[in-house]
Amino acid sequence: MKKFFRRNAPAYVFLSPWFVGFFLLALGPILASMYLSFTRYDMVGDPRWVGLDNYEYMFERDRRFWKALEVTFTYVALAVPARLAMALGVAMLLDKGLRTIGLYRAIFYLPSLLGSSIAIAILWRQLFSVDGVVNQVLAKFGIEGAAWISDPNTSLYTLVILAMWQFGSPMLIFLAGLRGIPRDLYEAAEIDGTSKRRQFFRITLPLLAPVIFFNLVLQTIEAFKTFSSAFIISNGTGAPADSLLFYTVYLFNEAFKFFRMGYASALAWVLLLIIGFFTAVTFFTSKYWVHYENERD
Amino acid sequence: MKTNVTDMTVRDKNAQIAHEIRLGQKKRARRARIYKHIFLIGMSIVMLYPLFWLFASSLKPENEIFSTLTLWPSEFNWNNYTEGWNALPKSFTVFYMNSAIVTVLSVIGNLLSCSFAAYAFARLQFNGKNLFFALMMMTLMIPYHVVLIPQYVLFLNLGWVDTYLPLVVPRFLASDAFFIFLMVQFFRQLPRELDEAAMIDGCSPYKIYWAIILPLSLPAMGTAAIFSLIWVWEDFLAPLIYLNDIKSYTVPLALRLFLDQEGQSIFGQMFAMSVLSLVPVIVFFIAFQKLIVRGIATSGMK
Numbered sequence: 001m002k003k004f005f006r007r008n009a010p011a012y013v014f015l016s017p018w019f020v021g022f023f024l025l026a027l028g029p030i031l032a033s034m035y036l037s038f039t040r041y042d043m044v045g046d047p048r049w050v051g052l053d054n055y056e057y058m059f060e061r062d063r064r065f066w067k068a069l070e071v072t073f074t075y076v077a078l079a080v081p082a083r084l085a086m087a088l089g090v091a092m093l094l095d096k097g098l099r100t101i102g103l104y105r106a107i108f109y110l111p112s113l114l115g116s117s118i119a120i121a122i123l124w125r126q127l128f129s130v131d132g133v134v135n136q137v138l139a140k141f142g143i144e145g146a147a148w149i150s151d152p153n154t155s156l157y158t159l160v161i162l163a164m165w166q167f168g169s170p171m172l173i174f175l176a177g178l179r180g181i182p183r184d185l186y187e188a189a190e191i192d193g194t195s196k197r198r199q200f201f202r203i204t205l206p207l208l209a210p211v212i213f214f215n216l217v218l219q220t221i222e223a224f225k226t227f228s229s230a231f232i233i234s235n236g237t238g239a240p241a242d243s244l245l246f247y248t249v250y251l252f253n254e255a256f257k258f259f260r261m262g263y264a265s266a267l268a269w270v271l272l273l274i275i276g277f278f279t280a281v282t283f284f285t286s287k288y289w290v291h292y293e294n295e296r297d
Numbered sequence: 298m299k300t301n302v303t304d305m306t307v308r309d310k311n312a313q314i315a316h317e318i319r320l321g322q323k324k325r326a327r328r329a330r331i332y333k334h335i336f337l338i339g340m341s342i343v344m345l346y347p348l349f350w351l352f353a354s355s356l357k358p359e360n361e362i363f364s365t366l367t368l369w370p371s372e373f374n375w376n377n378y379t380e381g382w383n384a385l386p387k388s389f390t391v392f393y394m395n396s397a398i399v400t401v402l403s404v405i406g407n408l409l410s411c412s413f414a415a416y417a418f419a420r421l422q423f424n425g426k427n428l429f430f431a432l433m434m435m436t437l438m439i440p441y442h443v444v445l446i447p448q449y450v451l452f453l454n455l456g457w458v459d460t461y462l463p464l465v466v467p468r469f470l471a472s473d474a475f476f477i478f479l480m481v482q483f484f485r486q487l488p489r490e491l492d493e494a495a496m497i498d499g500c501s502p503y504k505i506y507w508a509i510i511l512p513l514s515l516p517a518m519g520t521a522a523i524f525s526l527i528w529v530w531e532d533f534l535a536p537l538i539y540l541n542d543i544k545s546y547t548v549p550l551a552l553r554l555f556l557d558q559e560g561q562s563i564f565g566q567m568f569a570m571s572v573l574s575l576v577p578v579i580v581f582f583i584a585f586q587k588l589i590v591r592g593i594a595t596s597g598m599k
Contacts, residue, residue, distance in 0.1 A: 007423065010501070010503065011417040011423035014413040015413070016413075017410040017414070017470050017471050018414040018471035018477070021467060021470025021472045025444065025467050025472050026436045026439065026472070028447065029446075029447035030443060032450075093336070098334070105590065110348075113527055113589075117578070118533055118553060118574070119351075120347075122567065122568075122571050123347055123568075126363075126568075127347060127350070131364075133350055136363075136366050172590060172593045221440075225442070228534065232556070248440070252534075256449075256538060264446055265447075268446065275440060279438055
């Protein structure tokens, strides 16, 4: 016992803030929200046990839940590949043949830092408003623009474009990955007369697979969590016609506008399971398409 | 003899062909580089245009904002800034003070608590290390929305709603696992011999953390400080939930108030205050670009 104490004391002292935080702010709340998800709770009275009612309502009768899923999944499916493709494309442009890339790198990264701020969400609302910049530019080319943000058919795309605009951080990670690919592989391929296209598919992509995997997991989780910009652009409601009803926005409104804390907790648990599922799938399938260079060591 | 002569001419010819190919390659490479620069410059303009537009619009007279694509204002309306500063029920002086308090305390909390945890994970041996590390990594994945409601109930019962405690205290409890991860990566690279030598000299783990690891980790600390500063500064969801009184609003919450008054043609002022809210982030980015870029490349942050 004494030995155990002497061996572990310093580490546990250093970890103590994290322990408190982990139990009080992570593990505890996760379990508590599981309990709350089986109750009706409006913060005035005590939580009342209702069994599976919340989940039953969610899956069988709540049309807005399904709409929120549809909006969020569509967004993830469009925004993540678009952002990663931009990031990889630009990283490859910057990687080879240019001596000074510092300034470009800084310019392309800046939106990633600013992107989730309220100021940018406010700006985006105006860029894509009916008389906003985008429509003015389109008018110059004789194209009549859409109502973008106030049109349910186009509103989600404005957020996808906002996500694309912030391709900076996966770009930096891709750049670091590209730097790790030995140059002589390309030189050898060049001598063999391999086309650039083939070089991309046979050298760049396979060797970059771990980095792509890493970015994919990170960006997917990130995309599921999107909140501030969707909240501001949709006036906090998911409008127009629920076309911007992101899952997080729906959850927020159920909890803090209507004070249906029990139901919102059920929504939170479903979100956790969805994200857990996607992360697990990416991890388990990764062994089929991600090969680490030093695997044999 | 004869074969030798043909050999020579063949070799000459080959050399000449090789030379021409090389010249061609050089020319082509240069042309490719120019195209690349043209493309990248065009793209930079597109990427920065929204920000230029925001700044230009913050200086334009109201009727010019949506009527012309020209960025240059016909007259410079600096009063958008002075009037915008006082356009809301409380002046922006209050909001900036609030944001500054929350941000400074949060950054200190993040640096202290996360470096403590990271030091234990990276340098110390203890029972349950792998389990705790795995749990810590799993919290990276958990969306804030999942823990939001129970946390809110907890802080409400503690009487903390409408104070800064729910925003600041979690940061002193290493709740942002990202920074732990970042620092673990960095601490692991420091040579082990340092700890061992210090240990032999009779240094305690506390002393090693304070006198060896921390001073050697200033770049990692800097990266973490800058990121946590920017993220806390831009944080919207937590203040939205915990701060109800306009007196205690942070800058992002204040900006949102402009949206409720959008009809009353105060776009210029709204844009002016939006620009100001981005200034600290941009200044920090320019000043600490190297740290930020390196931090992302090594740890893979958002």
